[in-house]
Amino acid sequence: MTTFDLCWCRTREGDDPDRLQPHMRDLGMETDAEDLGWTGPPVTAALALAERATGVHLTKARYTATALEGPTEHLPPYV
Template structure:
């Protein structure tokens, strides 16, 4: 389990803000970048489509980054675990899946309204990160996306560092998801 603070992902939020108004990052345990792209139907290296995704090798797995938001099929997490953090202009979402099942889902703006097969599975991590799971947390909302990214890391044991992000990603087209 990682105990890195949420602030460790501030660099990532800033990097994504330079590219788009939104962010969508999916942390996947124990998959290579190539296998993760194949699971969503993208051919690694094929950028012929209109929508694409970048797969970054990370410690413990892979992080997929796209600037739209295609909800990944639950089958994507078969045999592993995945957590997606999405923050757009009018919508936010956190989804943690394990072995093809949505375990915990909530809007980062409202982490106390959780759904899924085990909505409280990540509760200890959420409390440790200062997410308001039952009560008010005055400083939470400004840092909610970095905390959601840190939660994705803790849930999957996948860590994306600035060094991983600096290495060119493997890309693929995913038009069929949009």
């Protein structure tokens, strides 16, 4: 659907690269050459974007909990 580098989100790729653009603009993320830059912390904006895209509310308890860990050799490679 959409992929972009958090530090250079003006350049988006995928089948629908502009799908999240309205949310990105609303969150102060750079979306095109006319943008003057971030208006806030990029990681905070990225987490807010993830919340909007997935509908999963990211409470402090969700991201401070112990992470699930395990081997990844059995997973297919990301292409």
